Amino acid sequence: MAQNFIAEMTISHPNLSLTPTIRTASDADITIESQPLPFHERAGPIMFYSISDCSYQTIESALATDHTVDEWQVTMEFADCRLYQVYHSSATKFTYPKMADIGLQVLSIQNAERGWTIRLHAADREHLGDYWQYCREEDVRWNLKKLYSTGPQARTSYGDGDEFSLTERQREVARTAARMGYYERDGASAQAVADELGISSSTLSTHLRRILAEVFAQVFDE
Incomplete structure (x- = not known):
């Protein structure tokens, strides 16, 4: 079994998708359920988010003033969460296209205190370095939380010591x-x-x- 690498990190920037909403509705659990989908009649792409553990009135008030959002709508509603379809504005910053270009696979993306927590899979550790450098150049704050490898010599590190x-x-x-x-x-x-x-x-x-x-x-x- 080949060795592969996984990184858990947080990224933040005022123009990352839904960042103003995340900072307003800090108690909510928000998960990105799709990669950005192009929509040719609008400047920005469409994304789907599942949102739970919050006041939906607070979320929807925040979405109404979020500069990364053009429009939104609830597409599905369950007992414990709602699925929101969001049309993003041209002001929104995305790092996902760069992840794909580098060869990183997104495992999960959830909201953090000031931005997003991301779990990435990489077949080569240099790809993680390329993504870090890209974030630095784009003024995106990048904080590595955990690194671990899979395979015959799997190990985990939290970067302390x-x-x-x-x-x-x-x-x-x-x-x-x-x-x-x-x-x-x-x-x-x-x-x-x-x-x-x-x-x-x-x-x-x-x-x-x-x-x-x-x-x-x-x-x-x-």
């Missing part, structure tokens, strides 16, 4: 990026970190990708 074999230069790059807030949404830009280190932004990107690949390698492999 692992030691990683980085070179001194890689440690310098990682420390500088962290100190300058590169990993924070309002932190230093790639160019500012590169200038601090006296390297080009493309060289910085190469360093960061290799650092992340090393971290993933040691988290996932024996």
Whole structure:
């Protein structure tokens, strides 16, 4: 059995789908039930959400003022949840197309406190690094919660206490990026970190990708 990788993470950005609704109706359980479906008569795509454990009046009031939503309707109603069909606005930011381009498979997406919790499957750990870099470039806050591998050497890590074999230069790059807030949404830009280190932004990107690949390698492999 080949080894595969799964990541659980949260992503947040003010323009991610339904983010204003999530932040207003914080007690609700919201699950994405479909990938974005194109609808040619509208600027944005259609998505389906199951919503439960909340006041539906609160949810629907939030949807009415949510800038990522053009229109919505209830398509099915059950004893414990409702299924909403949402027509998204052109202002909505989606990362799902990039996931597909990279080769990541979405296992589940549920609301988190400020955005979405995602479980992704990857056949190659470098794909997770590619997605992290994409989120950084798109100003999407990306917080890795849990990593684990499947297969003959399966293991789980929560990222607390692992030691990683980085070179001194890689440690310098990682420390500088962290100190300058590169990993924070309002932190230093790639160019500012590169200038601090006296390297080009493309060289910085190469360093960061290799650092992340090393971290993933040691988290996932024996």
